[in-house]
Amino acid sequence: MAGEIVLIRFADLFAGTGGIRLGLEQACSELNIVTNCVFSSEIDKNACLSYELNFGENPFSDIRKIYDFPDFDFLLAGFPCQSFSYAGKRKGFGDTRGTLFFEVERILKQKKPTCFLLENVRGITTHDKGRTFKTIRKNLRDIGYKIDHLLLNSSNFDVPHNRVRIYIVGVLNGDIKMTLSSDLGAADTHKFKRNLSNYQQSLFGKEKPKFKVVKDVLEKKPDFKYICSPEFIDKLRKVVGDNFTKLNSYRLIDYRGGKSIHSWELGVKGDCSSEEIEFMNLLIANRRKKIFGSHQDGKSLTKHQILSFYHADNFDEVTTTLVEKGYLSCYEGKYNPVCGNMSFEVFKFLDPDGISITLTASDANRLGIVQDNIPRRITPRECARLQGYPDSYKLLDNDNAVYKQIGNSVSIPVVKAVLLDFIKNNYMK
Template sequence: MNGTRLFKRYMPKILEILQRGDITKVDEKTIPEHDILCAGFPCQAFSISGKQRGFEDSRGTLFFDVARIVKEKKPKIVFMENVKNFATHDKGHTLEVVKRTMEELGYTFYQKVLNAVDYGIPQRRERIYMVCFRNDLSIKNFTYPKPIPLSHHVEDFLLNDEKLVESLYINRPDTYFQSISDDKYSNQSIRLGIVNKGGQGERIYSTKGIAITLSAYGGGVFSKTGGYLVHGKTRKLHPRECARIMGYPDTYKICKSANQAYQQFGNSVVIDVLQFVAIEIGKVLKLTAQQDQ
C-alpha cells in the first residue's frame, strides 16, 4: 500500500488536496482552513547567504512550502517533527532558520528532542518536536511532557503466532554470540551477537531490552529492524511488531507488501509521543483560556 492508498483509507479529505499534485506547486490559497498544521521535511542545506536568517533563507527547501502555507492560512498551531540531528544540522543554522521563520510569521517557537523510550515505548527513537503557537493565543508557558517509567520491553510486543514469523528466522554459520546470559531486563538495547561482520542490519539483540531505531532504509540480513533472539533463534521483526513498537493498535491495517510496511513504519512517528505532546498542547491552551476569562 503506497502513501496515496493510506490517505484514501484513513484521511480521504487530505487525499483530495494531495491529488492536486506536488505540494510545492499547490496554490496555498486553495488549501482549506485549519487550526493545526502538522509537517515534516528533509533537513537539506538551507541558504547561509541571507542576512535575515528567516523566511527568505528557507527558499529552495520543503520547509519553505510549509512556511508559505502558514503565512496564508495562519493556523493556531504548527506542529513539526524531524530527526534528532536536525537540531545540530549545519551547526544549528537549519534549526535557527526554522525558528526565525516561524517568529517572523507571528508564532512562538518551542523545540525539544524526545526519546520514545521515555514515553512507554521500548524503542530508542530520538526526534525533535517543534511546537509553534500563533502569537495572539498568548502561550508563554508551554512545557513538553515529562518522562514516564518504562514498563514494557520488546518481548511484550512480539506476535504469538509462530506461523506469521517463521519465514523471518535466520540460521547462518557466521552467527556469533557474546558470552553473556540473556536473563536481565534493561531500558536500553542489549546486544547479544552478530551475523557476518556485525554491520548495520547484522546485529542481534535481546527482547528483554528495547528495540533499536526502526529505519526505512538500510541493508543487512536484519535490515530496517535489527535482529532479535526469540525462542533461541534469531529473526528480524515482523511488520505488525514494528507497528506495535511505533504505537499503532492492532486494528491498524498494514499494507500487504512487507517492504513498503517496513519503510512506512521506519518513516513514521511514534503515536504515544505525539499523544503526550498533544495533551500538553491541550493543557496549555485550556489554562491560557481560563486565565483570560
C-alpha cells in the same frame, strides 16, 4: 482561545502514513475535542495507500504545486528530515528536500492557522552550526508565531524504541506554555536497562510511567517467513553454539569491535581459522587508534604498524589467506578489512529486555530478535508497535513498503503526549 473547543480543523502535510494525524486524533479524543482533517498531502504512493486504508482518503499530491487550501486551525507537518539527519549527507537548506520547510512557511503565511506542530530529527538543531534551526525559528516568529520546541526520546513514552526527535509547536499572536521538558533519554538499551529505576521519576514528576521493552511488542506466532534462513542460522551457530539468546544486543558489522559479530567469524566468504579471526578482530580493534590517523572508520595499516599489536609470527601466512578469501585487501603494502555488512540477513539482534535501536527506512527490515531460541527478523507489525501504532492500524500487504514507511514514521505516543500538553495549556485555558 479561551472557552470550550469543540472542533479542530487540521491540515496534515508530508503526511506519510498518518502518524502525526493519529497522535492528534488520540489526544483530542481524550480531551473530548472533535477533529476534522480538511487537507492532507503526501508524495509517496505506497504511503498514500496506507493512509487511504486507515483514514479513507488518499493524500497523493506534491505540496509544491498546491496553492489553494481550505481554512484550518492546526497545521501538522513532519517535513522531510533526510537533509538534516545524521544518517544523511546533512546538506540542510542546500538540499532540495531541505527547502520543503519553506513550503510549510509559505502555507503558514497564507492561511495563518492558530497553531502548528512540526516534527523532525534532532540533527536539525545542530546543522550548519545551529544556523539552520536559527533560520527556522526566525522565519516562524516573523510570521507572528510564538514557538517552543522539545527534544524527546520515544523510550520515555511507553515505546521500547530509542528515537530522539524534535517537536516544534507554535501559537499565532499569543504566548505559549508547555509543561513537558526535553529529555534525550537513554542513548542505548544498555543505559536504558542500567538506569531504568531512575527513569520512574523522569518527565512525569510523581506519576510513574510504564516502560515497555522489546519483548512486550513481539507477536506470539509470527509467520515462518521471518525466520532466518537455515544457512544463516548455521553461520550464527559457529559463533554462539546452540544457545541463540547469546545474540541478544549483538550487531553484525565488519568495521566495529565491541559487541559485534563479523563476517569472518560467520564464515560468510569462507571459513576462517582461529588465527585468522584473531588477526581480523585485532585489526578492527586497533585501526581507529589516533596513532594510526584520525579516519573515522580507521585507515589502512602497514605490516610494521600491524605488528605493533599483532604479535604472532605468522603474519605473512595469515594475511595471504585472508586476502585470498576476500576478508582483507592489500594495496601498496597497506592492509584494510573488506567490509560487507549489507550481506547479513540481520544487522542487529535486539535485546528482548531492552529497547530497540532507532528504526530507519533503509534497514528496519533487517532488525532481528531471538524468540523461543529461534533467530528471526522482526515483523512489520512489530515495527509498527515499536512506533506505538495500535494493532487496529491496518498494514499494507507489502512488507518492504511497510518497513520503509514505519522506519520513516513518528512515534504516535510521543506526538499524543506533546499535543495533549500543548492543547491543555494553550487551547483550553
